[in-house]
Structure formats: C-alpha cells, structure tokens
Amino acid sequence: MNIIGLGNIGCSIAKQFAKYKQFSIHLVDTENQGGSCFVLPEFNRAEDYENKYTNLPFELEEDLTIILSGDELMCCSVLRILEQYRNLDLHVIYVKPDTKFLTQTQTMIDRTVRGVLQELTRSAKVSSMFLVDLKKVSDIVGKVALKDRELKQYEVIATSYYMKNMFDNIQPVLDKTLDSPTTYSIKTFGIMDLDSGEEKFFYPLDEIREKRYSYYINKAKLDSDVDLSDHIEYQISSKFVENLKVSYAVYENPLEQSSVFIEIKTPHIQS
16 A cells, blocks of 8 residues: 655654555655655745646555645645546545644635545545544544654554554454445544543544444453443444444454544535
C-alpha cells in the first residue's frame, strides 16, 4: 500500500506508517523531509501549486492513500496528484485545520479543497475519504506533554488507518459485518470504550448511515470471559437508531489490551 504525505502535516502523519512494513511511504513538501521526499518549488499563490504542477517521480502500483491538511497552500496540488495516479485505487485522509487560526486565504483553500475532494469521492473517482479534526483527536489523546501532543495525534491517526486496513485483510473470530453501498464513501474513525460503550469520533460527521465496530480482544479474554458474547450483543443492540446500519466483527488481539475501533460512514458531503 502506498502513502503520500503532502505538506508538513501530511508528511508528519505519513512518517508514522514507517513502523508498518506493508506501507511504502513517499513525502511531498517544499522542504526536504528525508526519506523518499520530492521537494516542490515554493509558490506564494495557491493556484500555482496546481497550474505549475510537475509530475511526481514515484512509480506506484496498486492503491494509494494521500494525506494532507487544508491549511497549507500546497494542498492545492492534490487534484493534480490524483490525476497523475488516476489508474490506482485512490484514498484520501484529510485533516481539517483549526479554523480559528486560519487566514482568509487559508479558510478559502480549506473549504474549496475539502469540498472538491468530497465531490470526487461521491463520484467514485476517489474510493474513500476519511475526515479528521485535530481538535477531536486531541480530546481522544487526552493529557500529554505539550511537546509530545502533535506527535501523539499523528500516531493515533496513522494507527487507526492501519487498524482499519488490517481488519479488512484478516479473518475475524466472529463476523457480523454487512456489505456497504459504495456511496458510503465519506468516513471518519472512532473508538469505543469496551466497558461503557462511550464513543469518540475523529470528525463530527452529519447524517451518518453506517457504523462498523471492530472488537480487538486479547486472547485470554476471548478464551475465558463467558459474559463477553452477551456484553457485545447488548452493546451493539443499543447502537441501532433510525436510518443507521450497524455491524461488527470480533478479532483476536495477541497483546494484553482490548480495544474497539469504529469506522463511521456517510454518503453526504460534510461541512
């Protein structure tokens, strides 16, 4: 699986995938980020990153996920990158910046690029788009030292995407998942507390149409907890509401901790 980090935040998140051997990581920025990095010319106008685009030198096959943030001028080159690799299975992780700290130009770029990428996803030119709000991720991370906060946020985003792809490619202990309409392609990540059922999302999606829960349970608990099955079934049954499809699967975690990951989906364009 190929990852392209575009811009400073995109590159910072992309670097977190280095611990996972199945990802091939490439970086694109106006400064050399090390590794397989293509350095873009720096422009003062956002439109120049599209109009003066030079094809990236990366020879890629199979699928590609592009990670970017909407507060950087160079994110305007994402449409040309998607066009260059249009024959691949394309995915996007879009990090919505804190709008309180954006200039008028940055606000316009964020709104425009985020909207266009969602339209491309709705039209199936992009297979999926995961929206992430760093303020929501910060709430999930909790209290950490100031110098470590951004790194921890980027780790959580990368881990969630890695887990989502892992669950798509391993055999569950119990599978109660359902096929999703291809139109449910605008998404975000979430986590749920196994005991309380409390959920936290990476982005406040409107008009959610599907939640898919992945229970990642340690082996000892799977082997010995006779109440686990009833607990999961009761927990899942409490999640059903009108116009929402709910499904789940249970996977064995070789580590001690148990976790629950959520993939949240909608066919509707988000603000």
